[in-house]
Amino acid sequence: MNSISLPSDSPLLKKSFLYGTATSSFQIEGDVDNRLESIWDTFCERPSAIADSSNGDVACDHINRWKEDFEILLDLNVDAYRFSISWPRVMTKEGELNPKGIAFYQTLINALNDKGIKPFVTLYHWDLPQHLEDKGGWLNRQTAFEFENYADKVSKALGEDVYSYATFNEPFCSAYLGYEIGVHAPGRTGRKYGRAAAHHILLAHGLGMKMLRRNVPRSKAGIVLNFTPCYPATDKEEDIHATRIADEYINQWYMQPVMEGQYPEVIKDLSEEDRPPVEAGDMDTICQPLDFLGVNFYTRLRYSAATEQDALYYEHPHQGPVTDIGWEIYPRALFDLLTTLNNRYTLPPLFITENGAAMADEMLNGEVNDVDRVAYYDAHLKMIHKAVSNGVEVSGYFAWSLLDNFEWAEGYEKRFGLVYVDFETQKRTPKLSAAAYKALLKSRK
Numbered sequence: 001m002n003s004i005s006l007p008s009d010s011p012l013l014k015k016s017f018l019y020g021t022a023t024s025s026f027q028i029e030g031d032v033d034n035r036l037e038s039i040w041d042t043f044c045e046r047p048s049a050i051a052d053s054s055n056g057d058v059a060c061d062h063i064n065r066w067k068e069d070f071e072i073l074l075d076l077n078v079d080a081y082r083f084s085i086s087w088p089r090v091m092t093k094e095g096e097l098n099p100k101g102i103a104f105y106q107t108l109i110n111a112l113n114d115k116g117i118k119p120f121v122t123l124y125h126w127d128l129p130q131h132l133e134d135k136g137g138w139l140n141r142q143t144a145f146e147f148e149n150y151a152d153k154v155s156k157a158l159g160e161d162v163y164s165y166a167t168f169n170e171p172f173c174s175a176y177l178g179y180e181i182g183v184h185a186p187g188r189t190g191r192k193y194g195r196a197a198a199h200h201i202l203l204a205h206g207l208g209m210k211m212l213r214r215n216v217p218r219s220k221a222g223i224v225l226n227f228t229p230c231y232p233a234t235d236k237e238e239d240i241h242a243t244r245i246a247d248e249y250i251n252q253w254y255m256q257p258v259m260e261g262q263y264p265e266v267i268k269d270l271s272e273e274d275r276p277p278v279e280a281g282d283m284d285t286i287c288q289p290l291d292f293l294g295v296n297f298y299t300r301l302r303y304s305a306a307t308e309q310d311a312l313y314y315e316h317p318h319q320g321p322v323t324d325i326g327w328e329i330y331p332r333a334l335f336d337l338l339t340t341l342n343n344r345y346t347l348p349p350l351f352i353t354e355n356g357a358a359m360a361d362e363m364l365n366g367e368v369n370d371v372d373r374v375a376y377y378d379a380h381l382k383m384i385h386k387a388v389s390n391g392v393e394v395s396g397y398f399a400w401s402l403l404d405n406f407e408w409a410e411g412y413e414k415r416f417g418l419v420y421v422d423f424e425t426q427k428r429t430p431k432l433s434a435a436a437y438k439a440l441l442k443s444r445k
């Protein structure tokens, strides 16, 4: 497929529907000597933690090459650019702002605003300073207050030049992947740890929201959550039940506290010891009114009743068709997700803050013809169109990602970019998907 097409009267083709691309600091920036160490620097040193034994030392060398990347954004003609601030770059160990670090983002934000591109800032996209991990990281309640201080200082420095602030990107990944099953930094394992980390991250979100309201009342403030919709493998009662439990454990565990100040029912199935360390007032702090909710969507999962003792459910491996990272391509789940969330919660406006696919890109005669990625975008945008036509309020869409980059535990082997990056030479080559995205944006009324 060469192009992305939507019905000509689609609300997604109105100028008011915002399109952007997204990146995150650790995945693209490099330039590690000018910042503190983060948990991902440390994790990358662990044998076998990263598929290709790589690290973020250079990544896309974006700190040095940002102007070139900015030109690509201009060429795509996006309305918005979503990126994250590196906590280890902008703060000192003493909890003060690092002037040089913050200046980088101020320059970028000014450049974006000068060209009418809305800056969407994420305060935390997984790169916790290592010195805070040394004190327990997200298992330590104090880290939530360290985040509050960081959010305070950064929002004062960047001010309302930032169109939209998200406190966190995907608390599920930081807490579950990082502290419960240990496949992401800092690589700890245990249900108790995963639940405690999630609670402190959610608490930090609430504290951060209060800072944003105080310091930048005219900027939009919210959070970005990832959702992997859960489907029963059969229509047997016990599989349907296990699927509901899985959904509560991996998706609603973050959504329900943020929206309603409560953990889902599955909390009662956990042993006393594994339950999150909730203190008086925490749930009220976590549940702050949001200007927007960022939804990240990639795939779905299927579930059956648990087969092992202590397990809450059995999660099936992905089935085909899958992307190069092995995740099932199932666009319909995005429609199901948006309509289900809309029925279940009183939602603020939604942004699809990430959606995209890792594909086995090949550079041939200087071109990357990623027709499979174009088809992925096309199918998913059509599902958003359908959800919006069914009354869900979606305000914009961000393609993940602008550039091929450091794909966490997969290293540089999995490519999600609209733009191909040759990691030897740092040469950027826009793929067919970049042209298709650009054409879609241009076709708007």
Ligand code: BGC
Pocket (backbone or CB within 6 Å): 024, 027, 169, 170, 173, 226, 296, 354, 400, 407, 408, 416
């Ligand atoms: C993360 C990105 C990541 C993408 C693809 C999301 O979970 O926010 O940082 O690259 O998924 O794995």
